[in-house]
Amino acid sequence: MTIAVPRRASQSDTPALATAGDGLLNAPAMLAIALLVFNDHVLKEVWPGLVSGKLSDFVGLLFFPLLIQAVVEVGWAAVGRWRRPSHKLLVSAIGLTAIAFAAIKTLPAANALVADLLGRAQWLISVGILGSTGRPGPVSIALDVTDLVALPILAGTYLLGARRQGAGPNG
Numbered sequence: 132m133t134i135a136v137p138r139r140a141s142q143s144d145t146p147a148l149a150t151a152g153d154g155l156l157n158a159p160a161m162l163a164i165a166l167l168v169f170n171d172h173v174l175k176e177v178w179p180g181l182v183s184g185k186l187s188d189f190v191g192l193l194f195f196p197l198l199i200q201a202v203v204e205v206g207w208a209a210v211g212r213w214r215r216p217s218h219k220l221l222v223s224a225i226g227l228t229a230i231a232f233a234a235i236k237t238l239p240a241a242n243a244l245v246a247d248l249l250g251r252a253q254w255l256i257s258v259g260i261l262g263s264t265g266r267p268g269p270v271s272i273a274l275d276v277t278d279l280v281a282l283p284i285l286a287g288t289y290l291l292g293a294r295r296q297g298a299g300p301n302g
Contacts, residue, residue: 149216151208152201154295159287160197163190184273188281192232196224196288221292225285236278246272 167190174183200220207213234241246269254267
C-alpha cells in the first residue's frame with residue numbers, strides 16, 4: 132500500500148508527490164546499487180584490490196540509508212502511519228548506517244556476526260529461488276579501518292534524501 136502526498140517545493144521545483152519508499156528511486160541510488168552488484172560479482176573477481184574494495188564501501192554507503200528509509204516508510208504505509216518523507220528518519224538511517232559500518236569494519240565480533248547473518252540470508256535466498264540444498268556459510272567482509280574513509284559519502288546520501296523533502300526538514 133502506498134500513499135502519495137504533496138511535498139513542499141523548492142524554488143526550482145514544481146510540487147510533486149512523494150510515495151512511501153520512493154527515496155531510493157533516484158538515479159544516483161539506482162546507479163550505486165547497479166555498481167555495487169557489478170563490482171562485487173565482476174570487478175572483485177577480475178581486479179581484486181584497493182579500488183574494487185573501496186568502491187563497494189562508497190557505493191554501499193551511498194544507497195544503504197535510503198534503503199533503510201524506504202523499508203521503514205513502506206512498513207509505516209502498510210499500517211497506515213506514513214504521511215510524508217521524514218527528516219528524522221533520514222538522519223536516523225544515515226546515523227545507524229555510519230555506526231554499523233564503523234563497527235563492522237573495526238570490531239571483529241561485529242564483523243563476524245554480520246558476515247554470518249549475510250551468509251545465512253544469501254543461503255535462504257538461494258534455497259527459495261534456486262532450490263539449493265547446501266548449508267549456510269559466512270560471507271567475507273574485510274575488517275579494515277581504512278574503509279572508514281568512505282564515511283563522508285553519507286553527506287551525499289543526506290543531500291539525496293533531503294531533496295525529496297522539499298525546502299526544509301520535517302517530521
